[in-house]
Amino acid sequence: MDIVTAQEMYEWDRVTIEDVGIDGAILMDSAGRAVADDMASHIEKRDKIVVLIGAGNNGGDGFVIARTLLNRGYDVEAWQVVPDEKIKGDAAKHRSLFLASGYELHSCKEVGEVKPSLEKADVIIDAMLGIGVRGGLREPIADIVQEANAQKARRMSVDLPTGVPADETDEQITAFHADKTTIVAAPKMSAFLEKTSSYYGKWNVVEIGLPSPKLPDPRRQVWTEADVKRTLPRRDRNAHKGSHGKGLIVGGSTVMPGSVAMSARASLRSGAGLITIATVESAIPSIAPFIQEATFVGLGEKEGFACRPAPSSLSDYDGIAFGMGIGRQEPTRSLLSEILQEADTPLLIDADGLYELPLDLMQKREAPTILTPHPGEFAQLTGKSISDVLARPFSLSRTFAQAYGVHLVLKGPSTIITSPDGEQRVDVSGNAGLAKGGSGDVLSGMLVAMIMQHDSMMDALANGCVLHGKTAERLTSDDHSMIDLLASDVVEGLPITFRAFS
Ligand SMILES: NC(=O)C1=CN([C@@H]2O[C@H](COP(=O)(O)OP(=O)(O)OC[C@H]3O[C@@H](n4cnc5c(N)ncnc54)[C@H](OP(=O)(O)O)[C@@H]3O)[C@@H](O)[C@H]2O)[C@@H](O)CC1
Numbered sequence: 001m002d003i004v005t006a007q008e009m010y011e012w013d014r015v016t017i018e019d020v021g022i023d024g025a026i027l028m029d030s031a032g033r034a035v036a037d038d039m040a041s042h043i044e045k046r047d048k049i050v051v052l053i054g055a056g057n058n059g060g061d062g063f064v065i066a067r068t069l070l071n072r073g074y075d076v077e078a079w080q081v082v083p084d085e086k087i088k089g090d091a092a093k094h095r096s097l098f099l100a101s102g103y104e105l106h107s108c109k110e111v112g113e114v115k116p117s118l119e120k121a122d123v124i125i126d127a128m129l130g131i132g133v134r135g136g137l138r139e140p141i142a143d144i145v146q147e148a149n150a151q152k153a154r155r156m157s158v159d160l161p162t163g164v165p166a167d168e169t170d171e172q173i174t175a176f177h178a179d180k181t182t183i184v185a186a187p188k189m190s191a192f193l194e195k196t197s198s199y200y201g202k203w204n205v206v207e208i209g210l211p212s213p214k215l216p217d218p219r220r221q222v223w224t225e226a227d228v229k230r231t232l233p234r235r236d237r238n239a240h241k242g243s244h245g246k247g248l249i250v251g252g253s254t255v256m257p258g259s260v261a262m263s264a265r266a267s268l269r270s271g272a273g274l275i276t277i278a279t280v281e282s283a284i285p286s287i288a289p290f291i292q293e294a295t296f297v298g299l300g301e302k303e304g305f306a307c308r309p310a311p312s313s314l315s316d317y318d319g320i321a322f323g324m325g326i327g328r329q330e331p332t333r334s335l336l337s338e339i340l341q342e343a344d345t346p347l348l349i350d351a352d353g354l355y356e357l358p359l360d361l362m363q364k365r366e367a368p369t370i371l372t373p374h375p376g377e378f379a380q381l382t383g384k385s386i387s388d389v390l391a392r393p394f395s396l397s398r399t400f401a402q403a404y405g406v407h408l409v410l411k412g413p414s415t416i417i418t419s420p421d422g423e424q425r426v427d428v429s430g431n432a433g434l435a436k437g438g439s440g441d442v443l444s445g446m447l448v449a450m451i452m453q454h455d456s457m458m459d460a461l462a463n464g465c466v467l468h469g470k471t472a473e474r475l476t477s478d479d480h481s482m483i484d485l486l487a488s489d490v491v492e493g494l495p496i497t498f499r500a501f502s
């Protein structure tokens with residue numbers, strides 16, 4: 001499922017109308033009818049429905065939706081919240097069709113006129129503004145949004161909640177707070193951003209008749225369960241332990257010995273053939289009983305933290321993860337520098353490994369490098385503030401991944417995975433149960449296993465993220481709550497997820 005910016009959506013409309021020749025008013029009719037069909041499945045015939053209609057094409061969709069629902073016998077009051085002369089083009093055409101069909105159109109210049117209807121409504125449909133919003137809301141729309149947000153009615157938005165821009169934004173916004181949004185054709189970026197996603201409520205996308213083969217590829221998509229099922233490698237009957245990769249997990253310290261064990265276990269539960277843990281010599285006896293399937297390499301240590309030299313024969317491994325519980329001390333960072341220069345296999349760097357990362361060495365690597373920061377770690381890597389990262393995760397990820405030639409997994413409620421050439425995939429699985437210590441260690445372990453089994457790095461990373469999130473979702477819907485779920489529960493929940501997906 002592609003994710004678009006406003007500009008990309010306008011280009012899709014242009015291609016459809018100008019290049020393919022589908023009439024704009026017909027397209028609007030298809031869009032409005034598709035949205036009406038979707039909303040009708042959430043509305044009862046006895047519900048009092050108010051449709052709020054703005055001046056642009058979002059309002060045009062609103063005229064089609066109101067007419068379609070009235071044709072089907074729903075109890076609808078249509079309210080135009082802008083002066084007649086503002087309505088132009090295809091929207092004006094659908095306004096005429098609405099009136100010519102014999103339906104009543106109310107209009108208001110200020111919120112007081114529509115307020116009694118909003119108070120009586122069971123459902124408020126917002127077709128005031130879509131991707132064309134610019135700047136803060138003007139009156140009377142600002143007041144109407146506030147009034148609608150204060151009602152008990154179910155709020156449903158067409159394409160976007162009014163006031164939410166399609167794209168990344170630094171601005172503070174006031175917006176319609178939808179319980180449900182029916183998105184037209186493709187989700188817009190703002191559905192995945194911290195500041196704006198909550199305004200959408202539950203959302204889904206309706207198909208409106210755009211010609212897929214002709215639409216420019218935004219190179220940004222939601223990675224769905226179906227995508228995982230399609231791309232997850234199948235196991236060959238003749239496989240042996242070497243077929244699925246030898247992985248090396250470098251991490252841990254005397255004060256944090258457990259995280260490497262968790263990563264290793266997650267890696268093995270995700271199909272890695274063999275896993276070696278490289279950790280400080282003194283921690284091995286305490287870790288080993290918890291992970292009988294792994295082999296160990298002892299690292300030299302200074303005051304409990306790992307130091308050079310790196311494990312010999314790094315090239316024997318098919319994938320390496322570095323950083324979990326390793327600490328941020330200088331000797332540890334020298335160890336990473338050595339590994340960055342010597343490892344000619346995919347290298348994933350997480351957690352403490354991301355601290356003061358030598359970016360120049362990363363740029364020089366020929367084998368893939370994968371970084372898995374959360375927003376705080378990414379802010380430190382880019383020199384931005386966390387709020388900048390949360391406001392512009394798509395653009396900052398793309399710029400960074402392209403500049404340093406890395407695969408970036410920017411973790412969050414919407415995890416954004418970016419390739420060195422700027423392709424992006426978004427994983428929306430998971431829940432607040434994952435916001436715990438150890439979740440990142442589990443994900444890193446899973447990703448190393450995925451990298452070793454997939455031919456495509458992007459498939460590996462996106463599949464690993466979705467399988468991680470889906471496991472948490474399943475566990476919190478069955479035996480656990482988001483409060484008690486532990487990272488180790490996720491590891492032990494992996495078998496059922498893999499059975500469901502493969
Ligand atoms: N091609 C098609 O037919 C298809 C179109 N589609 C639909 O069209 C939508 C995009 O339509 P759009 O481009 O007309 O923009 P839209 O969001 O309606 O807003 C423009 C109006 O808002 C006004 N306005 C702006 N900012 C404002 C503010 N802060 N406060 C108050 N007013 C403000 C602005 O006024 P102006 O600034 O021009 O005076 C103008 O009148 C899209 O989301 C989808 O629903 C799809 O169905 C696919 C097919």
Ligand SMILES: [K+]
Pocket residue numbers: 058126127128129130157158159160161162
């Ligand atoms: K809207």
